Amino acid sequence: MRFDYGYEEEKLGKHYDLNLLKKLYFFGKPYRRLFFRAILLVVSITLLDLSLPYVTKVAIDRYIVPRTSEHEVNRKPDEKKMRYYKTDISDPDVRGILKKYRIEYNKEEKFAYISYDKFSNMDKGDVFKLRAKDINGVGLAALVLLVLVIAAFFLDFLEVILMEYTGQMVMHDLRMRLFNHIQALPFSFFTHNPTGRLVTRVTSDVQNMHEFFTSVISVVFKDIFLLFGIMVVLISINWKFALVSFTVMPFVVFASFSFSNQARDAFRILRVKVAEINSKIAETIGGIKVIQLFRKEGENYESFEKLNHENYIAGMKQIHVMAVFMPVIELLGSISVALVIFYGGSSVISEKVTLGALVAFISYIKMFFGPIRDIADKYNILQNAMASAERIFLILDTENVSENGLNDYYEKTHDNTLIDNKINGRINSIEYKNVSFGYVPGEQVLKNISLNIRAGEKIAVVGPTGTGKTTFINLLARFYEPDSGIILVNGTDIKEISPALLRSKMALVMQDSFLFSGTVRDNIARGKSGITDKEMEYIIDASNCRALIERLPDGLDTVLSEGGKSISSGERQLISIARALARDPEIIMLDEATSYVDSETESRIEKAVGNLMEGRTSIVIAHRLSTAHRADRIIVLKKGIIVESGSHEELMRMKGFYYRLNNI
Structure with missing residues (x-):
């Protein structure tokens, strides 16, 4: 595509x-x-x-200007050509006017012809009577x-x-x-x-x-x-x-x-x-x-x-x-x-x-x-x-990924129901298979990435800035399509899965989480519709939002400005974690959710993130290496290539690229 x-x-x-x-x-x-x-x-x-x-x-x-044919009026050859008005002599008033002005007419005919120059000598009342039908x-x-x-x-x-x-x-x-x-x-x-x-x-x-x-x-x-x-x-x-x-x-x-x-x-x-x-x-x-x-x-x-x-x-x-x-x-x-x-x-x-x-x-x-x-x-x-x-x-006319929640490629597959059924249950595995990608042709950000992620595993992705860490999760969420290679979920190419279904299994918490204008409740409920009051209470506690909600003037019904700019970045992160919890996803993707916050807020966010990751497959983009220490496995990227993989202790013992990053 x-x-x-x-x-x-x-x-x-x-x-x-x-x-x-x-x-x-x-x-x-x-x-x-x-x-x-x-x-x-x-x-x-x-x-x-x-x-x-x-x-x-x-x-x-x-x-107004009725026309009379020339042959209807007897005219001598040497007489001046004149226009005549044709009037019905069966009307007594007409006969009286003709007699009054001594206008000759043939009594045996039905009509009399009056030259228009005669009208100038008549009273207006008489003219109106003569031309009553015209008027x-x-x-x-x-x-x-x-x-x-x-x-x-x-x-x-x-x-x-x-x-x-x-x-x-x-x-x-x-x-x-x-x-x-x-x-x-x-x-x-x-x-x-x-x-x-x-x-x-x-x-x-x-x-x-x-x-x-x-x-x-x-x-x-x-x-x-x-x-x-x-x-x-x-x-x-x-x-x-x-x-x-x-x-x-x-x-x-x-x-x-x-x-x-x-x-x-x-x-x-x-x-x-x-x-x-x-x-x-x-x-x-x-x-x-x-x-x-x-x-x-x-x-x-x-x-x-x-x-x-x-x-x-x-x-x-x-x-x-x-x-x-x-x-x-x-x-x-x-x-x-x-x-x-x-x-x-x-x-x-x-x-x-x-x-x-x-x-x-x-x-x-x-x-x-x-x-x-x-x-x-x-x-x-x-x-x-x-x-x-x-x-x-x-x-x-621009090709989309999910018009009405369906992918063009997905619509053409031979058995959509069977494909959906493969991930309608639990997601057991995620596999990157020789995946390469570049935002600009000829400049690859990720190169030939191959990786298996097991259900419930906590993965941390680390590496220098610009090495493709965020791109790694963007491809899984299908924000972008790989230039080559495939990504499999439960053994099925994600291109064959409707994006709406695939993303319903995921939640993403970014560095600078975006909140919509509206109430806090509305923003949390965007993760899932139909949340009960009991579920909302659990979400608030699990996401460490209780103190924030109690501080706000109208609690959950406090209206936030566009982008949530009326509260701090740390508080926005807590609400975004609550939004992710409301979704109850199987896969959690975090793009260094504790960046740009103070130490106290960071502690609250880490507890909320811990609750969010509990029992779920997690992929954490770690810009700060301390975040990666608790991961089951750390994936080390360098120039878009996986150079090392293992736990924190294993990688430190190897004294390779990850070790050097920790000692910078």
Whole structure:
């Protein structure tokens, strides 16, 4: 199995969109019905939007400026061409008005034709009577527009609610999947990736995906439907007129492609800089003691200032791209409207096109460039989301050791149940068989280690700093995988055992034990859930925590700060030993648990450690040789190789490397 944990964000490829969208579809798939309903709402809203200018066209051509065909009016060849209004003479009021203004009409016909220049000499009341049907028609058109707008409002409201709910659910699943995956990654992953970078992935990068699922998807669908709908409507009204309107489209397409390429690069750089800033802040907070002690505030400030300036430059590059593209689209939209007015105005004058059609064309053209601006703006968000998605999936695509408590290798073995049964009982033996390992290729920390550990045996591992003592137990806990060789538990390769089951048999007490924010009780109970009060009392006494618990203001319910920094390092060790006791493990691994404490606390910790090791297989990493004296067997490492093995007395009699270490 190969792991590549030291990824660099700058190493991303050029175009991942299709692959990323396929991966994102996996998270959206459980909610595809909701997405489908939202898209239906989007289509309905689009149809309503498309109908608004057309209703205006109908109102103008049919009611406001109705058009009369020339053949319907008897006109002499030498008479000036005039526009006439067609009115129904079956209405007595109409006949009265015609008589009042001495307008001649054929009583045998159903309609009379009144030239529009006559209206200027009529009373407004008479004009309203003549055009009563038109006024009613305009009122009806206004009512239809109002109904359409209200319907669009409610549908838009439902669509936003639906998309927000769906987007939140997808984000919930994505964040939980990412968090669970990070927990399952081996320790080596975290040695190559700063905390700030990982925090950015789970927080701001996932949040960037929220806008993609809530606004981008719906708006893009709506805008695409709207664009095609406008094109169809324009062509249906007047295809020649439509072709004139579309003459600027090649320039729009060129500008859009140019913008997309530049925006992609800008957002990638910006996401990298945001992650670096978060990493720097996390590093500064974690190392604030060192920074202040060595008076490095100024140097650290300058380093952050440089990073912040690079982020500013990346942000300005993104803004520059948008600042150029948006005015270009506005300019092209204005040119298109100007062409429509020029061509359409002359067509209206020559009566080739109605005034309503011209007004509708102008409305549709303005509406046409609206979606282009929206798509550009959402593309802005899309690129931000894609840049975040790349980094999220870099983590999700990283092979883990225990996704949901199962190892990939373990899942492929022929009989998982039989393998688990081999260690579901007592662990009788641990064997290192020709194990080698290095953190950096070509630089081995452990070299060809072979060792058998019996059940109940107390092993101490000693050696100079950097000789691989801590690595020895990290491999057994599967924080890292051996480069070569195998580690066997009850004769079974630990790669064939689920990490969750393997680690359930172990407890680790480190030099600087980490405690979680929460109560003392919660921290102890992390070793095992469902601890009874009687069991808790035993654990407190066995771990020598009684004096500590009684001193704390709220006893077991005292709330500790993050990392347990509100208590001393020795007290943290005692609580971590209590946590290990709560687990009731078969294998105890201690990485010099009595380091960095005073002699009184050391004595209390040694008693607690003695209780913890009683009847259990124990591996102690001894940085101080006095710790190793009570071990059944001492393993001496030198430059990653076992050079000696035996009890303290046996090794001292040999007067070899261990003897020299004791006499330094």
